[in-house]
Amino acid sequence: MGKTKSPAGIAKLDRDRRTPLSRQVYERFRAAIERGTLRPGDRVASARSLASELGVARGTVEAAYSQLAGEGYFEPRGQAGTVVSPALPQPRPARPARSTRPAGRDPRRAGVRPQTNALAPLAAPPPLQLGIPALDAFPRELWARLVARRARAAGAADMFYGDPAGHPPLREAIAAYLLVSRGVSCHPAQVFVTAGYRASLALVSRTLLKKDDRVWTEDPCFPPTQDVLHAAGHRTVPVPVDDEGMVVARGLRKAAKARMAIVTPSHQAPLGVSMTLARRLQLLAWASQANAWIVEDDYDGEYRYAGPPLPALKSLDGHDRVLYAGSFSKVLYPGLSLGYLVVPESLRARFHDAARTWSNGCPQITQAVAADFLRDGHFSRHLKKMRLLYARRRAMLVAALQKAFGDAVRIDLQSGGMHLIARFDGRRESDVELAARAQKAGLNCQPLSERGTPGICGEGLLMGFTNVASGAQAQQLATKLRAALDAR
Amino acid sequence: MGKTKSPAGIAKLDRDRRTPLSRQVYERFRAAIERGTLRPGDRVASARSLASELGVARGTVEAAYSQLAGEGYFEPRGQAGTVVSPALPQPRPARPARSTRPAGRDPRRAGVRPQTNALAPLAAPPPLQLGIPALDAFPRELWARLVARRARAAGAADMFYGDPAGHPPLREAIAAYLLVSRGVSCHPAQVFVTAGYRASLALVSRTLLKKDDRVWTEDPCFPPTQDVLHAAGHRTVPVPVDDEGMVVARGLRKAAKARMAIVTPSHQAPLGVSMTLARRLQLLAWASQANAWIVEDDYDGEYRYAGPPLPALKSLDGHDRVLYAGSFSKVLYPGLSLGYLVVPESLRARFHDAARTWSNGCPQITQAVAADFLRDGHFSRHLKKMRLLYARRRAMLVAALQKAFGDAVRIDLQSGGMHLIARFDGRRESDVELAARAQKAGLNCQPLSERGTPGICGEGLLMGFTNVASGAQAQQLATKLRAALDAR
Numbered sequence: 008m009g010k011t012k013s014p015a016g017i018a019k020l021d022r023d024r025r026t027p028l029s030r031q032v033y034e035r036f037r038a039a040i041e042r043g044t045l046r047p048g049d050r051v052a053s054a055r056s057l058a059s060e061l062g063v064a065r066g067t068v069e070a071a072y073s074q075l076a077g078e079g080y081f082e083p084r085g086q087a088g089t090v091v092s093p094a095l096p097q098p099r100p101a102r103p104a105r106s107t108r109p110a111g112r113d114p115r116r117a118g119v120r121p122q123t124n125a126l127a128p129l130a131a132p133p134p135l136q137l138g139i140p141a142l143d144a145f146p147r148e149l150w151a152r153l154v155a156r157r158a159r160a161a162g163a164a165d166m167f168y169g170d171p172a173g174h175p176p177l178r179e180a181i182a183a184y185l186l187v188s189r190g191v192s193c194h195p196a197q198v199f200v201t202a203g204y205r206a207s208l209a210l211v212s213r214t215l216l217k218k219d220d221r222v223w224t225e226d227p228c229f230p231p232t233q234d235v236l237h238a239a240g241h242r243t244v245p246v247p248v249d250d251e252g253m254v255v256a257r258g259l260r261k262a263a264k265a266r267m268a269i270v271t272p273s274h275q276a277p278l279g280v281s282m283t284l285a286r287r288l289q290l291l292a293w294a295s296q297a298n299a300w301i302v303e304d305d306y307d308g309e310y311r312y313a314g315p316p317l318p319a320l321k322s323l324d325g326h327d328r329v330l331y332a333g334s335f336s337k338v339l340y341p342g343l344s345l346g347y348l349v350v351p352e353s354l355r356a357r358f359h360d361a362a363r364t365w366s367n368g369c370p371q372i373t374q375a376v377a378a379d380f381l382r383d384g385h386f387s388r389h390l391k392k393m394r395l396l397y398a399r400r401r402a403m404l405v406a407a408l409q410k411a412f413g414d415a416v417r418i419d420l421q422s423g424g425m426h427l428i429a430r431f432d433g434r435r436e437s438d439v440e441l442a443a444r445a446q447k448a449g450l451n452c453q454p455l456s457e458r459g460t461p462g463i464c465g466e467g468l469l470m471g472f473t474n475v476a477s478g479a480q481a482q483q484l485a486t487k488l489r490a491a492l493d494a495r
Numbered sequence: 496m497g498k499t500k501s502p503a504g505i506a507k508l509d510r511d512r513r514t515p516l517s518r519q520v521y522e523r524f525r526a527a528i529e530r531g532t533l534r535p536g537d538r539v540a541s542a543r544s545l546a547s548e549l550g551v552a553r554g555t556v557e558a559a560y561s562q563l564a565g566e567g568y569f570e571p572r573g574q575a576g577t578v579v580s581p582a583l584p585q586p587r588p589a590r591p592a593r594s595t596r597p598a599g600r601d602p603r604r605a606g607v608r609p610q611t612n613a614l615a616p617l618a619a620p621p622p623l624q625l626g627i628p629a630l631d632a633f634p635r636e637l638w639a640r641l642v643a644r645r646a647r648a649a650g651a652a653d654m655f656y657g658d659p660a661g662h663p664p665l666r667e668a669i670a671a672y673l674l675v676s677r678g679v680s681c682h683p684a685q686v687f688v689t690a691g692y693r694a695s696l697a698l699v700s701r702t703l704l705k706k707d708d709r710v711w712t713e714d715p716c717f718p719p720t721q722d723v724l725h726a727a728g729h730r731t732v733p734v735p736v737d738d739e740g741m742v743v744a745r746g747l748r749k750a751a752k753a754r755m756a757i758v759t760p761s762h763q764a765p766l767g768v769s770m771t772l773a774r775r776l777q778l779l780a781w782a783s784q785a786n787a788w789i790v791e792d793d794y795d796g797e798y799r800y801a802g803p804p805l806p807a808l809k810s811l812d813g814h815d816r817v818l819y820a821g822s823f824s825k826v827l828y829p830g831l832s833l834g835y836l837v838v839p840e841s842l843r844a845r846f847h848d849a850a851r852t853w854s855n856g857c858p859q860i861t862q863a864v865a866a867d868f869l870r871d872g873h874f875s876r877h878l879k880k881m882r883l884l885y886a887r888r889r890a891m892l893v894a895a896l897q898k899a900f901g902d903a904v905r906i907d908l909q910s911g912g913m914h915l916i917a918r919f920d921g922r923r924e925s926d927v928e929l930a931a932r933a934q935k936a937g938l939n940c941q942p943l944s945e946r947g948t949p950g951i952c953g954e955g956l957l958m959g960f961t962n963v964a965s966g967a968q969a970q971q972l973a974t975k976l977r978a979a980l981d982a983r
Contacts, residue, residue, distance in 0.1 A: 074803055079772030094773040126663035126683050129859075131651035142651045154860070155643035163619035163630045166828040175614035195614050202690065203855030213726070218706075238701070238852045284567030285582040315562055340654040342859040364726045367691030370861045371617075371830040372642070 011052040011088070013060075014039030020061055028063050032071035040080055040091055049091045051081065133451040134484055137426050137471040138306075140337055144396055146389060153376045165371050171362045173200025173347070174374035180381035181333070181347055188387070189308060190318030191331060193349050199362055200369055203346040204304065205231055207332045208269075210348060212239040214361040215300055216266060223258045223268035227459030229276040229304065232269050245460050248275050252282025255289040263293075267300045272320040273308035277458050277469055279421030279428070287320050294328035301329045307337050309390050311423035312398040327351035335377060337425065338390060345369060345377055397473055400481075401427060404472040407481035411489045419467070428455055430467040431492070438466035441492055448491035450484065499540040499576070501548075502527030508549060516551050520559035528568055528579055537579045539569065621939040622972055625914050625959040626794075628825055632884055634877060641864045653859050659850045661688025661835070662862035668869035669821070669835055676875070677796060678806030679819060681837050687850055688857055691834040692792065693719055695820045696757075698836060700727040702849040703788055704754060711746045711756035715947030717764040717792065720757050733948050736763050740770025743777040751781075755788045760808040761796035765946050765957055767909030767916070775808050782816035789817045795825050797878050799911035800886040815839035823865060825913065826878060833857060833865055885961055888969075889915065892960040895969035899977045907955070916943055918955040919980070926954035929980055936979035938972065 014035045020028055039045040051057075054072050058065040072089060075081040082092040132139055157165075172178070178195040185191035201207045208231075216222070218240035224232055226245035236243050244265055246258040253270055268290060272282035282290075294301050303320045311317065321331040334346035350358045362368075380386050401420070408416050408429055419428040431441060438454035445452040445468065455467040475481045502523045508516050527533040539545075542560050546553040560577060563569040570580040620627055645653075660666070666683040673679035689695045696719075704710070706728035712720055714733035724731050732753055734746040741758050756778060760770035770778075782789050791808045799805065809819040822834035838846045850856075868874050889908070896904050896917055907916040919929065926942035933940040933956065943955040963969045 079775075092772065094771070126666060128663055129652045129655070129657060132655045139655065142654045145654065147649060148647075151643070151646035151649070154646035155639070158639035158642040159636075161635060161639070161830075164617045166630045166633065166830045167617070167620045167627065168824075168829040169617060169832070175616055178614060202857065205853060205855050209853050234852050238849075283582075284580065336656075336855070341656040341855075342649075342654045344657070344855045344858045346855070361726075364722050365693060365697050367693050367824070367829075367832045367834070369690065370832045370858055373858045373861065 011056075012045055012049045013052055013057065014045060020063070028061075029067045029070040029074075032057075032061075032068055033074050036071065036075055037080060045091050047091055048093045051089050051091065053088060132474065133449055134474070135445075135470040135472075136451045136474065137453060137469055138337060139341055139471065139473065140339070140425070141393065141396060141400070141473045141476075142340060143474070143476055144393065145340055146385065149385060150376070150380070153379050154372070157372050157375045157379070161372065165375065169368045169371045169374070171366050171368040172196075172359055173198060173362075173368070174371055174378060176382070177374040177378040178347075180378045181349075184381055184386065185319075185331070185333075185349065188316065188390075189305065189331075190322030191349065192322070193331075194352070197349050197352060197355055199348045199350065199358055200374060201346045201348055201366075202344045202369055203336055204306065204332055204334050205235055206366075207334075207346050207348040208232065208235045208302070209239070210358065210361055210365065211267075211300075211302060211330060211332075212236070212241065213365060214354070214357055216241055220267070221262050221265040223253070223262065223265050223270075225253050225270060225275060227277055227455070227464045229271060229306075230458065232304070236269075245463075247463060248278055248280065250280055252280055252286045253290065255286055255293060259293060264297060265299060267302065268294065269302040269304060270320070271304045271306065273305055273317055274310070274421060274424040276304070276306065277426070277428070277455060278464060279419065279424045279426075281317055281422060282320070287323055290320075291323060291326065291328065295326040299328065303329055303331045305331060305333055307423070307425050309338055310394060310397055310425055312394065312401070313422040316423075321349065324351075327353055330354075338386075338393075339377070339380070343373060343377070345373060397425065400475045401472045403478045403481040404470065404475045404484070407478070407485035408488075410482065411485035425473050426469050426471045428467040428469055430465065434492070436492075438468060442468055444491045444494055445488055448487055448494075450488055450491065452488070499544075500533055500537045501540055501545065502533060508551070515555075516549075517555045517558040517562075520545075520549075520551075520556055521562050524559065524563055525568060533579050535579055536581045539577050539579065541576060620962065621937055622962070623933075623958040623960075624939045624962065625941060625957055626825060627829055627959065627961065628827070628913070629881065629884060629888070629961045629964075630828060631962065631964055632881065633828055634873065637873060638864070638868070641867050642860070645860050645863045645867070649860065653863065657856045657859045657862070659854050659856040660684075660847055661686060661850075661856070662859055662866060664870070665862040665866040666835075668866045669837075672869055672874065673807075673819070673821075673837065676804065676878075677793065677819075678810030679837065680810070681819075682840070685837050685840060685843055687836045687838065687846055688862060689834045689836055689854075690832045690857055691824055692794065692820055692822050693723055694854075695822075695834050695836040696720065696723045696790070697727070698846065698849055698853065699755075699788075699790060699818060699820075700724070700729065701853060702842070702845055704729055708755070709750050709753040711741070711750065711753050711758075713741050713758060713763060715765055715943070715952045717759060717794075718946065720792070724757075733951075735951060736766055736768065738768055740768055740774045741778065743774055743781060747781060752785060753787060755790060756782065757790040757792060758808070759792045759794065761793055761805055762798070762909060762912040764792070764794065765914070765916070765943060766952060767907065767912045767914075769805055769910060770808070775811055778808075779811060779814065779816065783814040787816065790820055791817055792820045794820075794822055795911070795913055797826055798882060798885055798913055800882065800889070801910040804911070809837065812839075815841055818842075826874075826881075827865070827868070831861060831865070833861060885913065888963045889960045891966045891969040892958065892963050892972070895966070895973035896976075898970065899973035913961050914957050914959045916955040916957055918953065922980070924980075926956060930956055932979045932982060933976055936975055936982075938976055938979065940976070 020031050054068040055065050058068045072081060076083050079092055081089050083089050177200055178198040181198045182193050182195040201210060219242055221242045221244050222236055223246045224243045226247050233243060244262045247254050252272060252275055272287060274281060290301060305319050308319060309316050319331060321329045331349040335343050405418055415431060415433050417430040417432060438456050442452045442454040452468040452470050455464060455469055508519050542556040543553050546556045560569060564571050567580055569577050571577050665688055666686040669686045670681050670683040673681060689698060707730055709730045709732050710724055711734045712731045714735050721731060732750045735742050740760060740763055760775060762769060778789060793807050796807060797804050807819060809817045819837040823831050893906055903919060903921050905918040905920060926944050930940045930942040940956040940958050943952060943957055
């Protein structure tokens with residue numbers, strides 16, 4: 008047996024480990040080959056003799072040898088025994104130490120699993136979080152029943168690949184909803200279900216834009232819009248927003264030949280103003296003339312507390328230049344990861360191809376449940392309830408802020424939306440500093456000034472009011488905020 | 496009243512329509528303004544007189560007027576009455592007729608909702624469909640229970656935005672599974688949950704590749720790989736596959752400076768061969784030297800019927816050049832739209848940024864249920880069961896084909912996978928023609944020759960055997976196939 012080789016340590020199999028003994032044998036040989044302790048052409052002990060040496064059943068070693076042979080590490084040569092496969096390249100040199108890395112980060116380097124492999128668990132949203140619906144008011148039990156029903160009823164068609172453009176019943180339900188509630192008339196085949204606004208915009212970028220294309224964005228702007236456009240290599244052209252929405256004339260002066268404009272006409276994000284009809288028509292006229300596209304991000308068009316919701320810009324789109332981006336994150340809940348995009352008929356085929364290429368679609372069951380929720384009327388009832396609830400919660404937060412800050416706060420209240428802007432004009436600190444203090448106290452206020460080019464929209468704190476559950480909680484939050492802002 | 500204007504047809508409100516009367520009034524005015532029948536500055540009838548003219552309650556008309564004013568169509572002028580807003584631009588010219596379009600396609604153009612707005616419903620997969628697991632053998636009831644449990648227990652953290660990189664418990668469960676079953680050692684933070692293989696590859700393209708970068712692909716190849724790379728503007732370099740997998744030496748000659756290679760080492764798609772250890776090490780050596788990346792598409796590495804599954808190429812990745820792409824489409828079911836990508840530690844931060852930018856993540860509940868299924872041991876039990884089942888189903892289809900075709904069929908059986916390749920060497924017709932005949936008969940066979948560059952891999956029909964439920968069904972399918980191929 009002198010001519011045969013075994014990895015160092017092979018004799019010390021660990022009988023307490025959960026790993027089967029044959030797996031341990033396998034692992035030791037493999038490691039030895041990879042480290043270069045055993046080299047191509049080396050003859051290894053016969054299964055019988057190694058088994059006897061280790062005091063294990065011969066079958067145990069044979070199983071390991073068979074796997075090593077199957078994977079190409081060993082080459083069995085009949086009577087001549089078994090050798091480390093000569094076809095293997097010589098082992099790599101030992102890899103350089105990389106001492107700059109935290110030791111715990113790379114489990115493979117240490118040779119063992121790290122002590123803790125846990126990631127931080129997800130947390131509930133902090134108070135005053137922007138842009139999420141009232142999670143406490145969502146009809147969870149009803150939703151859970153719909154989910155359970157769909158899960159039980161799933162058949163082969165529901166388990167097979169879905170249409171990457173979206174589950175047909177959901178596309179139909181969205182088209183029907185848009186017609187009634189948002190004034191948008193489209194065929195279900197123009198509706199593309201996506202994983203949400205970012206995914207919709209990524210699809211638009213892939214399908215309609217080239218690198219370096221210029222895109223009008225609102226100034227101030229919803230940060231994800233900038234994120235996606237910049238990451239895709241497009242050039243954003245910030246166009247100021249005034250009381251009537253995007254100042255289209257400024258866009259024309261800055262870049263009349265831009266390829267696209269992205270707007271939030273219902274309630275500008277973050278200022279909350281509604282784009283006037285005159286501006287909407289100017290924007291549409293520009294797009295039609297310039298052969299440019301408009302993306303309407305109608306993220307919370309349903310939430311309007313004075314009068315009925317405004318119809319979407321898309322409803323005025325006589326020349327088919329508008330892509331309408333909707334999301335269920337703010338009207339159902341964000342963890343659903345479900346949104347949609349309505350494209351002009353002329354773009355339908357291109358988007359269908361793109362959806363097919365880039366995505367495997369969204370889970371069928373999520374889409375089926377959303378379709379049930381829309382079709383059975385739960386959705387419109389839920390929205391009606393939320394409009395009343397949010398109006399109340401907004402009023403509670405306003406009252407509490409006024410009580411806590413008195414004249415020191417000035418509150419921008421627009422006709423809709425999910426947040427308010429509190430301006431503290433008398434303070435020397437910037438809104439960035441104030442927001443940092445609030446966040447330190449666990450209140451997720453965001454500074455307005457960071458949403459736009461410097462100086463464009465003044466300063467203030469953006470606060471979501473949708474999850475302010477009671478007057479008492481509003482008071483408590485306002486008091487806490489006051490203390491946080493006053494802290495040094 | 497002579498000076499005031501009303502839209503034509505305003506007198507004929509439709510009391511049978513479900514649309515409320517005030518909405519109808521609103522719509523008629525809006526349409527008239529958009530068509531130019533009413534022009535900016537025109538005075539409209541008072542709400543009282545129009546209500547009396549129409550025989551409806553005054554409040555009905557007032558509600559419509561209020562909405563029209565709110566949206567900027569009307570401008571109320573107190574005592575002077577109400578006018579069409581002078582700020583509106585003059586109406587657009589009527590749009591050109593586009594008679595080339597099917598009339599039913601654009602509901603807006605026709606002014607009414609189309610007769611049918613339905614899309615084709617989704618269908619169950621046809622017999623012999625490639626690349627899907629046995630849908631009849633999936634533990635649906637167990638899954639439905641897990642889904643129902645998660646849906647009932649959903650709290651605020653589950654409804655809030657998830658981590659776009661993936662649900663932490665699922666990332667942990669995937670890392671644990673990969674260590675035990677695929678020999679891949681990684682920290683959960685290196686695992687990114689995606690909507691499936693295409694989404695994983697899109698993320699890789701966005702993060703690591705530039706337009707025109709060259710990528711080695713296998714020849715023949717899995718079509719989605721080509722789709723995504725071409726759509727992203729990368730140049731594919733087809734590298735032939737022989738009995739040992741991708742011929743790395745050929746890749747070196749064709750494009751040694753390529754940026755990436757995409758391979759299916761466990762069972763090459765579609766040929767089914769396993770990449771030998773020697774080739775794996777050659778590929779790794781090239782990547783390390785060329786600073787190139789390797790994407791390992793381990794779509795069905797678990798399905799091996801002779802011996803235990805091979806460890807992943809990633810398990811040999813001493814220089815951190817391999818990105819491991821896994822999918823639940825073939826080990827759970829495709830409608831789940833869930834996959835993942837394991838990236839080297841050095842790329843973790845870049846992929847985290849990219850995941851955050853491009854996606855709103857996958858639905859939390861889907862991820863939570865998948866995590867439960869993995870952690871509670873259902874997954875490994877299911878895989879064990881499927882390995883036995885697929886070996887049986889494969890044997891049944893082979894036997895049935897041999898009975899139906901005798902010597903006229905030659906079947907390529909590899910050690911794993913979810914399909915076989917049936918070669919009909921004696922026939923004059925191409926495999927493309929044969930596949931077309933089979934498909935006409937409802938059997939979803941695919942021609943092998945179309946998967947690669949012309950002549951690279953011979954001809955044959957690819958047939959999925961995973962959903963062949965019984966020997967009797969196998970016989971029936973084989974007989975049907977025989978008749979279809981013999982048909983003219």
